[in-house]
Amino acid sequence: MKIENWKLKIENCLLLVTLLAALPAAAAETVLSPSETPSPRQASPAETTATVQAVLKAEAERVAVMDKAKDSVLAIFAPTGAGGGSGVVISPDGFALTNFHVASPSGSAMKCGMADGRIYDAVIVGLDPTGDIALVKLFGREDFPYAQLGDSEQVRVGDWCFAMGNPFLLATNLQPTVTYGIVSGMHRYQYPAGTLLEYADCIQTDASINPGNSGGPLFDAQGRLIGINGRGSFEKRGRVNVGVAYAVSINQIKNFLGALRGGCIVDHATLGALAGSDQQGRVVVTEVLEQSDAYRRGLRYDDEIVSFGGRAISTPNGFKNVLGIFPKGWRIPLSFRREGKRYEVLVRLRGVHGREELLEKAEGRPQNVPMPIPKPGEEPKPPGEPRPGEKPKPGEEPPPGEEPQPGEEPPPDKPTPKPRAIPIPRPDGRPPIQVMPREVPMPEVVKQHFEKKRGYANYYYNKQNRDRTWKAWNSRANLKGLEGTWTLSGKLDQGGGEFTFQLTDGEGLLKLASGESKWVASDDYGSSLAPPMSGGLLPALNLWRRLAVVGPEEFGGLSYAGTRPLAGHEGLVDVLVGLYKGVECHFLFDPAEGHLLAMEMFPQEDVDPCEVFFSGYGDVEGRLLPARMEVRVGDDPYGVFLLNQFKFEKASPE
Amino acid sequence: MLLAAGAGPPVPAAGSSVADAIAEVQPKIVKIYGAGGFRGMEAYQSGILISPEGHVLTAFSYVLDTDSLTATLNDGRKFQAKLLGADPRLEVAVLKIDSANLPYFDLAQAAPAQDGDRVLAFSNLFGVAMGDEPASVQRGVVSVKTTLAARRGVFETPYRGPVYVLDAATNNPGAAGGALVTRRGELVAMLGKELRNALNNTWLNYAIPIEELRQSVDLIREGKFAPESAREPAKPQRALSLQILGIVLVPDVLERTPPYVEQVRSGSPAQRAGIRPDDLILLLGDRLIQSCKSLRGELEYIDCEDPVTLTVLRGQELLPLSVQASLKPQQESP
Numbered sequence: 011m012k013i014e015n016w017k018l019k020i021e022n023c024l025l026l027v028t029l030l031a032a033l034p035a036a037a038a039e040t041v042l043s044p045s046e047t048p049s050p051r052q053a054s055p056a057e058t059t060a061t062v063q064a065v066l067k068a069e070a071e072r073v074a075v076m077d078k079a080k081d082s083v084l085a086i087f088a089p090t091g092a093g094g095g096s097g098v099v100i101s102p103d104g105f106a107l108t109n110f111h112v113a114s115p116s117g118s119a120m121k122c123g124m125a126d127g128r129i130y131d132a133v134i135v136g137l138d139p140t141g142d143i144a145l146v147k148l149f150g151r152e153d154f155p156y157a158q159l160g161d162s163e164q165v166r167v168g169d170w171c172f173a174m175g176n177p178f179l180l181a182t183n184l185q186p187t188v189t190y191g192i193v194s195g196m197h198r199y200q201y202p203a204g205t206l207l208e209y210a211d212c213i214q215t216d217a218s219i220n221p222g223n224s225g226g227p228l229f230d231a232q233g234r235l236i237g238i239n240g241r242g243s244f245e246k247r248g249r250v251n252v253g254v255a256y257a258v259s260i261n262q263i264k265n266f267l268g269a270l271r272g273g274c275i276v277d278h279a280t281l282g283a284l285a286g287s288d289q290q291g292r293v294v295v296t297e298v299l300e301q302s303d304a305y306r307r308g309l310r311y312d313d314e315i316v317s318f319g320g321r322a323i324s325t326p327n328g329f330k331n332v333l334g335i336f337p338k339g340w341r342i343p344l345s346f347r348r349e350g351k352r353y354e355v356l357v358r359l360r361g362v363h364g365r366e367e368l369l370e371k372a373e374g375r376p377q378n379v380p381m382p383i384p385k386p387g388e389e390p391k392p393p394g395e396p397r398p399g400e401k402p403k404p405g406e407e408p409p410p411g412e413e414p415q416p417g418e419e420p421p422p423d424k425p426t427p428k429p430r431a432i433p434i435p436r437p438d439g440r441p442p443i444q445v446m447p448r449e450v451p452m453p454e455v456v457k458q459h460f461e462k463k464r465g466y467a468n469y470y471y472n473k474q475n476r477d478r479t480w481k482a483w484n485s486r487a488n489l490k491g492l493e494g495t496w497t498l499s500g501k502l503d504q505g506g507g508e509f510t511f512q513l514t515d516g517e518g519l520l521k522l523a524s525g526e527s528k529w530v531a532s533d534d535y536g537s538s539l540a541p542p543m544s545g546g547l548l549p550a551l552n553l554w555r556r557l558a559v560v561g562p563e564e565f566g567g568l569s570y571a572g573t574r575p576l577a578g579h580e581g582l583v584d585v586l587v588g589l590y591k592g593v594e595c596h597f598l599f600d601p602a603e604g605h606l607l608a609m610e611m612f613p614q615e616d617v618d619p620c621e622v623f624f625s626g627y628g629d630v631e632g633r634l635l636p637a638r639m640e641v642r643v644g645d646d647p648y649g650v651f652l653l654n655q656f657k658f659e660k661a662s663p664e
Numbered sequence: 665m666l667l668a669a670g671a672g673p674p675v676p677a678a679g680s681s682v683a684d685a686i687a688e689v690q691p692k693i694v695k696i697y698g699a700g701g702f703r704g705m706e707a708y709q710s711g712i713l714i715s716p717e718g719h720v721l722t723a724f725s726y727v728l729d730t731d732s733l734t735a736t737l738n739d740g741r742k743f744q745a746k747l748l749g750a751d752p753r754l755e756v757a758v759l760k761i762d763s764a765n766l767p768y769f770d771l772a773q774a775a776p777a778q779d780g781d782r783v784l785a786f787s788n789l790f791g792v793a794m795g796d797e798p799a800s801v802q803r804g805v806v807s808v809k810t811t812l813a814a815r816r817g818v819f820e821t822p823y824r825g826p827v828y829v830l831d832a833a834t835n836n837p838g839a840a841g842g843a844l845v846t847r848r849g850e851l852v853a854m855l856g857k858e859l860r861n862a863l864n865n866t867w868l869n870y871a872i873p874i875e876e877l878r879q880s881v882d883l884i885r886e887g888k889f890a891p892e893s894a895r896e897p898a899k900p901q902r903a904l905s906l907q908i909l910g911i912v913l914v915p916d917v918l919e920r921t922p923p924y925v926e927q928v929r930s931g932s933p934a935q936r937a938g939i940r941p942d943d944l945i946l947l948l949g950d951r952l953i954q955s956c957k958s959l960r961g962e963l964e965y966i967d968c969e970d971p972v973t974l975t976v977l978r979g980q981e982l983l984p985l986s987v988q989a990s991l992k993p994q995q996e997s998p
Contacts, residue, residue: 167801168686168784194800198792214792216802216832243790243836252867253802253833254789291742291795324740325795 075233076172076188081155083174083227084108084148085123085181086132088116096175096186096226097122097146098235099156104130104148105271107263108225109240110137111207113144114372118468119456122148123184124155133456136270137467139372140278140362141334142207142240143263144225144467145270149455157227160234162213162259169193173217173239173255175226186226191217199327199334200241200256205362206371208278210334212256213237219255228257236260262335268582269337269572273471275372276572277338279359285315285329293323295346301616303358306644309346316352317345338362339585339596340574356577369465466569475570479584480562482604486627486634489558494659496555503650513555518548534592536613545620545643546593550611553588553595554622566590574598576607583607603627605634618644630656685849686784686801691738691767693799693843694720695788696745696759699730710788710799710842711735711759712854713768718743718761719885721771721877722841723857724750728757735761740796749884755823755857756877758884769843769851771881774874777828777844777852781806785834785871787842787855799842804832804869812870817958819859819868827870828853835859835869844871900967906960908968908989910934913956920955925976937987939976946982947975 053061084097084106095112099105106122113120113134122132128150136145148154165171171193174186181187195214202208215228219239228237237257244252269276282302288294293315298305315323319332319342336342338361345354363371452460463469484490499510507523518529520541527541529548539546562568567589573582576598586597596619598608605627610619626637635656641648692713700707711722720735722728728747735745743761750757777783785802793799807829812819828844835858842855853871860867883889906913910932914924923945928935945953949972953959966972971988 166683167798168683192801192803194802195792195798197797200792214800243792251833252836254792254800254836287795291740325797327794327797 072231075229075231076174079157079172079227079229079233080125080174080186080188082157083125083186084225085176085179085184085186086112086116086225087121087123087179089119089121094176094179095222095224096239098174098225098227098238099124099148099154100159100235101156102153104132104151104154105135106132106146106148107227107238108144108146109238110139110142110144111240112225113137113146114139118460118462119452120146122146123181125185126155127184129184131453131456133459134467135471136266136273137275137372138266138270138278139206139275139368140202140208141258141262141266141276142209143238143258143266143270145267147459147471149459157229157235158233159260159264160230160232160236162236162261165193165196165213165230165236167193167196170231171213171215171217171228171236172231173215173219173223173226173228173257175223175239177218177220177222179222189218189223191215194254197328197331198256199330204371207241208334209241209256209258211259211262211331212241213259215255215257216253217255218251218253219257220251221249223255238263259335265335265340266337266572268574268584271471272475272570272572273466273468273473274570274572275368275465275467277361277363277368279333279336279338279340280362281309281333281344281357282360283309285323286326291324293326293329299360302360303618304344306618307344307355307357308353309344309355309357310348313346313348315344315346317343319343333359337572337574339571341577365465372467472570475584476562476568476586479570479586479599479601479604480557482601483599483606484558484561486604487558487606488633489555489658490561491559492658492660493559494661495657496659497657498653498655500652500654503652506649509651511551513548513551515552515556518552520548531591535590535611536593539613539620543643543646544641544648545618546611546613547620547622547641547648549593549613550595550609550620550622553590553593553611554597554606554609556590557586557588557597562586571596573601579607605636620648682784682847685845685847688767688849689784689786689843689845690798692769693738693786693788694722695736695793695799696720696722696727696841697734697736698727698732700727704837706791706837708788708791708838709840710786710838710855712841712843712851713737713766714758714771714881715768715885716764716766718763718766719748719768720745720759720761721854721881722757722759723854724752724755724757725840725857728759733759735759736795737763737766738796738798749887749889751877751880751884751889753822754825754872754877754880755821756854756872756880758881771851771874771878773850774878775846775850775852776873776875777806777809777846779806779808781852782847783828783830783852784845784847785830785832785839785842785855786845787834787836787839789836789839789842791838802832802834804830804834807831809873817954817961818861818863820862821857821859823856823872825876826873827856828873830869830871833867833869834871835867899964902968904963904966904968904970904972904989906963908933909963909987911939913959916956918955921957923953923956923959933987933989937974937985938983939974939985939987940978943976943978943983945974945976947973947984949973 082099086097086108087094093115095109097106097108100107118134120132121129123129130148130150132146132148135147172188172190174188177187193213194216198212198214200209200212219242224240226239227235228239230236237259239257241256242251243254266276282304283298284296285293286296295309295311295313298309298311315329317323318329321332323329336359338359341356341358344357345352459470460468461470466472496513501508510521512519516531520527529538529540535549540548557565565588569587571585571587574585576583584599584601588595594612596610597606600607606624608623610621612619621642623640624636627634628637637653639651639653694711694713696711697708705726709723709725709727711720714721733745735743745759745761748758748760782805785804786799789800809826809828812823812827834855839855840857843851844853844855845851851874853873855871880889910929911925911934912927914926925939925941925943927941928939945959947953948962951962968989971986973984973986975982975984
């Protein structure tokens with residue numbers, strides 16, 4: 011099907027207009043200035059001229075914005091030809107956003123068409139199955155046109171916005187379709203299908219979003235990216251827009267972007283507590299998990315949730331919205347009230363999924379298809395409505411991959427749901443597309459940028475970021491290879507006396523004025539958390555030393571985990587996560603300076619970690635080292651160590 | 665894109681921008697929760713505050729058919745709502761909540777709209793907004809102001825009056841009872857229910873002008889509304905029938921048997937009007953007749969005293985024929 015010039019495709023809301031509707035209204039929509047309808051009084055000729063000029067100017071500006079915006083928009087086609095969708099480039103080196111439910115059936119490689127008429131190879135970089143986002147990387151240019159990220163927190167209901175993309179897979183000439191509308195609602199909550207494809211805190215728009223628009227950009231009137239379109243309310247009218255569509259907010263995506271760039275399959279968060287509204291309309295805790303950080307920070311049944319993540323909470327949706335926008339593991343401020351007293355705490359969010367559970371769901375194994383949540387008001391289809399799987403109507407391009415190709419039937423023992431040609435999740439919780447992609451040889455450039463490893467969307471990018479982060483640290487700290495005894499000494503703050511740490515590969519010793527504490531490595535670092543009350547400072551420092559000495563490759567089980575906020579630090583920090591001898595250790599680095607800002611050692615799941623904060627970095631004989639080391643566990647400070655002497659031995663004395 | 669400031673056109677005074685209009689309208693929109701919640705019957709709809717003391721205009725529907733009706737205001741406050749009354753003919757109802765000093769629309773101030781006017785629709789569509797979450801806002805254009813009654817048999821609705829047909833998909837589940845306003849925030853109409861065209865399976869997006877509702881709403885509020893008058897479709901006590909007209913149609917054997925005249929009784933009103941066997945009846949008055957059944961149905965709405973015009977196809981000719989049934993229909997002759 012030949013499509014119209016994209017500029018003309020301003021409105022396609024007319025789909026549903028019935029026989030009664032007069033059509034010329036759309037013309038009025040495109041030329042009138044948005045600020046006001048003409049007043050009924052007679053305008054003077056001068057005013058009329060001025061109005062006309064203003065209208066033409068506004069139109070010209072809109073056309074210019076859209077003309078620029080279209081260059082960053084992707085038409086995505088799976089290599090197997092099984093469906094596709096839309097996307098948008100967000101950096102000149104070719105990183106681009108789309109929906110998980112668009113990227114997922116494509117496997118690890120896909121083809122992306124752009125308005126310049128070229129088709130680029132792309133590789134999967136990161137996946138967010140719960141948030142329905144995927145990050146891909148395009149190859150072939152270093153100067154890709156890209157969309158500027160907006161600030162969706164600034165978007166107001168009533169703002170003009172426009173969507174671009176590949177609805178009904180029309181963009182066979184790679185020119186995106188534009189649909190125009192307003193923001194109908196902000197901070198909407200749309201339930202997930204099972205645990206995947208949750209649209210929390212999303213943007214609701216009446217710009218037409220149809221199957222195939224999935225993964226494409228929602229722009230504000232200035233052409234800044236404010237969301238990724240991916241969902242609509244359809245219900246009984248068939249799978250076409252009914253003026254109600256949802257976009258994942260760009261601010262949510264920004265929270266996950268670090269981990270997505272790091273090749274991760276990211277998980278969303280739960281508080282470990284459920285909330286509902288009570289008789290008075292307050293949002294109260296209806297259940298709290300004793301293993302959760304929220305419980306350890308003091309949250310209990312029937313506490314009123316006042317604010318969360320910096321937002322006042324007045325509805326259960328508002329509570330779920332906050333949870334929906336943060337990755338697992340982030341620490342978020344929570345304010346709750348009990349018996350008139352208000353408590354402010356920082357809670358560490360749990361993952362929605364177990365690790366294996368998330369991987370299986372991300373892979374979309376048929377046996378793990380999320381069960382749809384039965385929605386109140388489930389609708390039997392009225393007679394005469396197109397049934398799923400019905401042939402496209404005449405005049406509609408049959409989407410590629412609609413018909414099952416001979417020879418690609420799934421093995422009979424594994425029932426595979428029929429691939430949906432144009433994937434778009436349904437609000438009624440139908441499972442997302444589950445496709446068995448045909449094997450297509452991977453293009454060479456994709457092969458070079460792809461490494462398969464269980465647990466990662468693309469391990470290549472994880473390694474890149476892991477090594478980048480570690481190297482930035484080591485190039486300043488310069489501790490690699492110092493395998494002998496480390497002796498660190500100084501004074502505790504507030505006149506607490508002198509201290510000395512002695513760290514070797516298998517042992518740790520802390521000498522204080524009050525006595526000394528010794529720790530010996532075992533196969534389970536979590537079994538001995540010396541010194542007492544520290545939460546395991548000596549094993550933690552042993553891991554710190556180990557990371558510095560052996561480097562990321564030899565550390566064992568070290569991966570890049572994206573970015574997260576750190577109290578007292580501006581912006582997000584890079585996180586490396588190490589799994590070693592039964593404990594999990596998080597290392598937090600300043601992305602600009604490369605410093606290690608903090609580490610957290612979790613001796614086991616569901617207990618407070620030993621937290622060590624490093625600061626006051628200065629030059630010590632050619633090494634940038636911290637002068638201050640603050641140790642905390644749970645809500646309690648353990649001590650502040652002011653370091654003034656470092657001795658690093660190259661090898662063990664024997 | 666918003667207009668650049670200072671361009672010189674008759675820019676409205678500050679405070680009348682669309683965003684401000686939206687902010688002004690939102691507090692007057694009510695989310696209503698009641699009966700339903702199964703088989704595609706949503707248990708929620710929309711409403712409009714029409715008095716400072718808590719009168720709520722909404723659509724008359726099954727949602728209101730419960731003793732525990734709840735209205736949630738824009739600020740999140742929840743109220744038990746009482747159904748004051750309804751006019752089923754207009755599918756309009758008035759609820760009352762116990763409050764005071766609420767922001768509201770004065771129905772007396774409601775503004776009519778014209779074809780091509782740009783409007784905003786506010787509603788609780790799909791129940792996406794809860795508590796103090798604001799209602800959904802959609803923008804659209806009044807495509808035409810027309811009469812729903814012209815489409816009897818196509819749209820299953822008791823409402824037969826004027827409607828604004830909209831170019832936007834405003835009439836979604838839960839949207840009924842929502843507000844259609846100008847871009848200055850003036851109330852124009854109340855969003856109607858979902859309405860499917862039985863012929864082509866498309867959906868009509870429409871709103872009922874406030875001036876059509878005003879009288880009934882006022883009567884309901886004053887407690888003077890007489891529900892007896894609300895029996896619509898109002899069939900006359902003595903309706904017209906084929907027998908009275910003296911027309912015998914072909915046997916009705918199909919789903920939609922074309923209404924061909926088989927026989928015209930002699931001396932009947934039909935014969936006097938010049939109707940002949942083999943005429944195909946196309947229109948009754950201005951209403952399209954598609955089958956024997958629909959002709960019989962439509963006649964039930966016409967008083968037997970009233971003259972009607974039957975438009976028939978005879979060969980290649982369209983003939984409008986005026987028929988006046990006599991007062992004494994019992995003069996059937998064999």
